[in-house]
Amino acid sequence: MGVPKFFRYISERYPCLSELAREQSIADFDNLYLDMNGIIHTCSHPDDSNFHFTITEENMFKDIFNYIDKLFFLIKPQKLFFMAVDGVAPRAKMNQQRSRRFRSAKDAEILEAKAKSRGEVRETERFDSNCITPGTEFMVRLQEALRYFIKSKISSDPLWQKCRVILSGHDAPGEGEHKIMDYIRYLKSQKDYDPNTRHCLYGLDADLIILGQCTHEPHFVVLREEVKFGRKTKQASVEETRFFLLHLGLLREYLELEFDELKKNYDNFNISNLIDDWVLMGFLVGNDFIPHLPCMHISSNALPLLYKTYIKVYPTLGGNINVNGKLNLERLEKYFAELSNVEYEIFQENHADLKYFEAKQTKNGIDEAFDFDINEITLENQDADLADLIASSRQFLEDDDEDLSDEEQHLADEFETYKRNYYMNKLNQNDMNCESKREQAICYITALQWILDYYYRGVQSWDWYYPHHYAPFISDLKNFKDYKIKFNLGEPFLPFEQLLAVLPAASKDLLPAAYRELMTSTSSELLEFYPKDFETDLNGKKHEWEAVVLIPFIDEKRLLDAMKACEKNLTPAEVKRNRHGPMHQYDYHPESQGSAPGIFSLRPLYSVFCTEQQIWSREIAVPSDKTVCVELPNAARTVFFPGFPTMKHLKYDFELKFARVRVFEQSSRSENLILKPHMRKGLDDIYTVAEKYLNQVVYTGWPHLIKSKVVGISNREKYIDAEGIKDMEPRLFQIHMKTAQEHLSTRMGIELDDFSVLVHVRVHIGTTCVCGNQGKIIVNDAWGYSVTAYPAQTVVAEIAVQKKRGDAAQKGGELLSYRQHSVLLRQSLLWQRRHRIKSHARLRMWSFKSKYNGASGA
Template identity: 40%
Template sequence: MGVPKFFRWLSERYPLINQRLVENSEFDCFYLDMNGIIHNCSQKEQKDNIQTEEELFQKIFSYTDHLFRIVRPRKLIYLAIDGVAPRAKMNQQRSRRFRSVKELEKIKTVVNETSKLSKNEISFFDSNCITPGTEFMKNLSFSFKKWLENKIKFDPEWQQGCDVIFSGSEVPGEGEHKIMNYIRKIQKFNQNKSKTLRHCLYGLDADLIMLGLVAHENQFTLLREKLIWKGTQQNIKPIDSLKKKNQPAGDEFHLLEISLLRDMLYLEFKPKESWRFTFNIERIVDDFIFMCMLIGNDFLPSLPHLSIASGGLNLLVRSYKEIQKDSKGYLTKKYQMHMGRVELFLEKISNEAEEFFFCQNEKNWGGNGSTLDYKESYYSSKLNLDYSSGKDKKRLEKLKSDYIQGLNWCLYYYHKGCPSWNWFYPEYYAPLTSDLKDLKKIKIKFTKGRPFEPLIQLLSVLPPKSSIFLPLTFANLMTDKDSPILNFYPNNFKLDLNGKKNLWEGVVLLPFIDQKKLIDTVNIYGRKESLCKEEKIRNCFGKDVVFFLDSFY
């Protein structure tokens, strides 16, 4: 997942970026962010009466084969499933999985009350099993490798000289970022070659658009299902392409041309009068990616009062154009921020964004409110922080430092790969934009660290009602009343809509996982030595698998 509603905003502002898929489209490299396919197929499980794991796997394989035959890559197909994610992503994963269990409980209640079948005859699919380290994901990776081996041996369509690489859930990293790491390797290998490769990346995640931009490739395309918009996120559905197997690919898919989006950004930001520095489209693209991060992503909350629905991206674009008239350069240089210019930009957007909300809420103070009242109200209600007395000054400074470090973490992650596996933003809300000052004093430093072991990662993201996906000794740590970490796993939690209309947009307020306490508890009570062979395999990391016509390694 990525920036909410980002794709729709782009499509409405730059409609030409969406192109029809035609039969003679040619691509050298095809990348599949597989988790979108896995979730989409699993959501249809009940509807299609799929009863077994094997039947679900076959549906996933069929859709993968369908995409391969549409794109027909000439040189490479790279299939990536999410592995253990950086800690910065786990807070968001944890929120989704806790909310998912609550939604499943509601579905169970409705079905059990209305169905004529007994409870024992009704099965429900808990999508939380689609998490690295579960038996489901281990089985899927194993079956996927066997299926790919079979396709390469016996299917002529897969024997046209195209390399096949599979990165399963046992390989650490988010699927889309494993893909980006591989693209960076290709770029390094091809930097002295004149021929440009044509890249195609499949996925519905809006984050893929920004990753396509950050690749800075001349020929980069996203393959996406056409969506049906019905006003809410739950009703944004891809057209089911498997319903009409004989329909043209252009009727079910379209292409989002990153090269055309780059052209649109060039026209959007091209100065109408002379700038004080050289106009460079690559730097403009990088600054645009940075601006989008301020709206919020999977790693950081958005700045207060900035959302696409309320015109936040329009404000960012307009403010950027205005400050560039007098600026001496760009906001970013690849994965680095220019703190002085970023501070000027933040000051510009805070003047408009916060003033608007201050005026809206002034009536709550009887017309006698002040900016200070507004700030005190925000920090007190969202962060339990005393803004005016000064006793929480150090905490506010840390909040500001953590957020700016988070922006740097995101830039580095998009441009070069994960700068730290263990860093995370330790709050659910961002500081007010007007308080992001004196940024040059903030020191940016990350420790690389290492990814969580898969089973410890499951303890970090799963709710107690999904403890069945863990070995028994680990599962007991989530449910046993004497567990030292029981407070990490509440059965009930608060949901803050935070000004949004839809429940799925709300902030799930959960206790943050204490990494040291979690690992120490597992080492003392988890009894790793008692894990069976299969459980030990689930707790190990793997590597990408490369397939050839007669073998694979």
């Protein structure tokens, strides 16, 4: 889940961030990482609201295979393909996992009760999605299926043979996305690491965006399914699913605009340092590890308030609050001191609104304020009554000046009363004295540091967790600047320990029989931790799924002590299952490395053309003091990498305003950062534009620059192409102009004052290969058939471009080696077939022979 509503918020505030992933325009990626749990959930229970939905385990696994294959084919990683399944999580995450699983079980129970009340009967046993938790039998079977799938793909698919494949399964400790971050930190610590490595991270959690920014990698993209907000729609099939790329490099540039006031006024401004503080500010609206601060809701524009406060206090800080993942507590205390004023202003506004509505609801709200009954005004005496009203109003205003200080003190007292009630009712703190408030502050600050460590360096404590359902008020976050934060590393839970810690009693069958009575027996020492019924609290949120689940936090010592007495009843297979395991690394090998048994209806692999090596997490662990938390030298940010958008190549102005940009199905209700490219000299003249661009290769779609061939230039009167000058039909020009204007302003948040000249282009869709003499392959650009019009001032030319793979002419031996597999890549997945070239001598004839490896069902 990460940060609720964060993805939608930043996508609408910065409209150009995301683009539809199109095969022909997608970037070259070195590494692809999959946060697998989203895929597993999507393929195993796509419609929880459907009481009768069923799917066999075999079909679940096949759907998971298809999903992985689709993502791999879309991105085509060249060096590394890393799949990470959630393993045992740090204790700090287990509280959120526990809440989610209790809610899931309760929702399923309610759905079943409603169905039974209608006389409906389930034909098969319900799939309990809580089985997607480390240590269950389901996860063990899935792990073995994934190992089979990887061996099958590497043995039969040339695309998979190019890169190293790593599977970090449910038995390897750590959350999926953080195991990915651990591996990226490991790669960055190597001497031969390329600072221009191109990363693509797939996952549904919004905090992947923040995690990606923590790496300070210049070429980092988050891949996720198309998101439809608003009314609930039917779950799309794997084939129907569209994917979007969210570009973190472009987000970095947007943030530079967001904090432009600091960049213009302070010489010490550094965008990388700003990104670190931006990461910290994102934690204050809540995430998987801590609740949001009171009054700080994304839907109520909390993030702009945090940004404005940061800009205001920045001159007094003397540096970053978040220094490479470490808090400067003195600077943080200054920031919170200023932010507490915002908190009080929010309370004032809410208090005033409340009093206003109370006044509207009671007659005396107006009568007593003006010292007469408004209902006594009649048509007969309205002049006298009006005079009385004016006099009374004047007296009211005079009294108001005299009583202003009293009213302010009354409001301050009400704020303290409000806070006292909050602490009593939500945090069970009846006596919030100075020491109690400092303890709350220390607890929250420690949480912030734990999360920063987790994001920048990995787990620094397995057993620490935030022990409250609610956060303290900002105005009470003080007197902590001299506190020394320390963590005990501890050890991760074993799989069965986590299962018992996070599962509700309704999912007891997912545990070994030896532990089930600990959840249900009246004599169990742990019974209180598994309530059948529990309350939820919206706590300022709007939707039930956002509510706080009020269940008790598990007591670790009591849990482990109770489990120890049951260990003797575990079977040998269960003992084996209750262990931590390694990652599995796969590399293509041209010779068979043995065989692998089949699964379900999928046949055995009689020849496996890859090695399988175990890698333990300790082998790739990077010491905290050796972690690289900054951008590496030689990272090329001035060169354009195709597929990685940037605003750098045009001059533009920008403005934050309510432009109702429509990134999703509905228009945005919050501010959007609007870009306004300048009109360059001569680009409003059709003949100048034609002389400059006609028949040239340029880049269109700024800031999502796409290589394009200019085939025409037009204005309202003329159209110029390779054949000469023609008359332009005004109605057709108007259609082209309106189409461009609608897309730019409504979807992209780009505003132009001038659409007088349009540039018509065919976009680059790939390359074609022509076989020359002696097997030499000549590579030519291929252009699309459809023609698209762009405003002349958005066209970019003459920029330094990093060459994409395959741009240069290559010898036949470099593209297609003798007896190596080749893949015919077409726009449809239906065209993907496995082939082998029979002979170099007959290369031009493209004579192929199919290869089968007994696993064709995979």
